[in-house]
Amino acid sequence: MKALKLQKPFGLDNIKLTEIDDPGQPGPGEIRVRVKASSLNYHDYGVANGSSPTEDGRIPMADGAGVVEAVGEGVEEFEVGDKVVSTFFPHWETGPALVADFSSTPGDGIDGYAREVVVRPTRYFTHQPSNYTHAESATLTTAGLTAWRALVVNGGIKPGDSVLVLGSGGVSVFACVLAKSLGATVFATSSSDQKLQRYKELGADHVINYEDDPEWGKTVSKLTEGRGVDHVIEVGGPGTLPQSINAVALSGHIALIGVLTGMKGEVPTAKLMGKQARLQGLIVGSRAHQQDLVRAIDASGVKPVIDKCFGLDELADAFRYEEAGKHFGKICLEF
CATH class of the missing domain: 3.40.50.720 (NAD(P)-binding Rossmann-like Domain)
Incomplete structure (x- = not known):
């Protein structure tokens, strides 16, 4: 399957489209997700250009939205066909902030969502808002949840x-x-x-x-x-x-x-x-915060503003567009 990898020396010219092994079927407590969209954040840009160092070969992008293709043993929260969106801090499920770095954040400390399929434990995802596209949902993981926590939670x-x-x-x-x-x-x-x-x-x-x-x-x-x-x-x-x-x-x-x-x-x-x-x-929020945000969106119909969408293989161009500062709202990937 296709994936993007960051290669040393880090920089936008060294984002490489490659083939990686399919992750297979989910184990107990896991789900298999076909990724359909991501969205760009300045944090992702910092990782990609090398100003926020990560491991050689890292798969970038913290935000990911897609469809559940299979569920592992014991999974009750999700079903095949559910539309899901990733969490920024998969190990911070509820309560006060538990993390102060990005060691567990997809696209930084661990591989992210610039790939076609992932298999992850259920805590890595929540349901999408019912009336959102995959691209719209992908804007929530980082940007939407940060705004929600700033205004509503805090x-x-x-x-x-x-x-x-x-x-x-x-x-x-x-x-x-x-x-x-x-x-x-x-x-x-x-x-x-x-x-x-x-x-x-x-x-x-x-x-x-x-x-x-x-x-x-x-x-x-x-x-x-x-x-x-x-x-x-x-x-x-x-x-x-x-x-x-x-x-x-x-x-x-x-x-x-x-x-x-x-x-x-x-x-x-x-x-x-x-x-x-x-x-x-503040740095983004917990999984419980994201679930509250999704419920609020379903009740209110609030929509994000998407400036422009790029393909998976156009990530470097998308970052250059972000770098130019001409966008209003979010820049997304659809694949």
């Missing part, structure tokens, strides 16, 4: 809250759609007026071009009559955190999700303390 969002999303990547765009479905007011930033128009079409109430307005945090505060927003989806890290602190309300919540502007930087701690705001880091 943030406790409620109707009437306000949310600020930064940039136009998969997490931020899904957070916008999710927040609107939950009755929130949404503020969005981007350096592209075209992308800001896309945000308006999704229902964003206020949009700000951060290149035209480098003090966008203060602008958000003014737009809320000095109150600030209840939730910030912070994907930039040190380069954007000072403005996010300006934007957040007293006793508000900043979900620190990404570090796109760098790994280190100064934090205006006195201002954060004065705001009495909660700055909370």
Whole structure:
């Protein structure tokens, strides 16, 4: 069967399409899944280009969605024909966070979903939303679940809250759609007026071009009559955190999700303390969180935004498209 492998020296030019052995039939507690789609994340890009080192020959991609082809002895949760989507932390099933690294994450510490078939224990998957395509479902493993945990699990969002999303990547765009479905007011930033128009079409109430307005945090505060927003989806890290602190309300919540502007930087701690705001880091979520997300999607009909889809053998081109920063929402693979 076909699979992609990362080969040393790591880089987008060294993603190789190859033939690997079929994994065979599932054993007790396992399911065999025909993979139909994946979606790209900056974490996958870091693994592929070598900035997040992994083993030579690693099969990339953390996200995978497909169809159950066979079930092993004792499996009751899934049946042949079920549509399933992968979990980011297969060993974190429920409760508080149990992992602080990517040693068990598919596509990083273990082989991922850039292949046609996998055989895995049931904890590696949940059911897909009933009305989702495979590509739409594949956006949930990393981006969708991160937005869900930031706003719902950690943030406790409620109707009437306000949310600020930064940039136009998969997490931020899904957070916008999710927040609107939950009755929130949404503020969005981007350096592209075209992308800001896309945000308006999704229902964003206020949009700000951060290149035209480098003090966008203060602008958000003014737009809320000095109150600030209840939730910030912070994907930039040190380069954007000072403005996010300006934007957040007293006793508000900043979900620190990404570090796109760098790994280190100064934090205006006195201002954060004065705001009495909660700055909370998070990495995706548990299997139970994902099951809750799927139920919420089935109830609400919320849909992700997919910018473009590529074939399995076009992964390098897909990463280059991501690298260019022209996308709005998610980039997917379909195969």
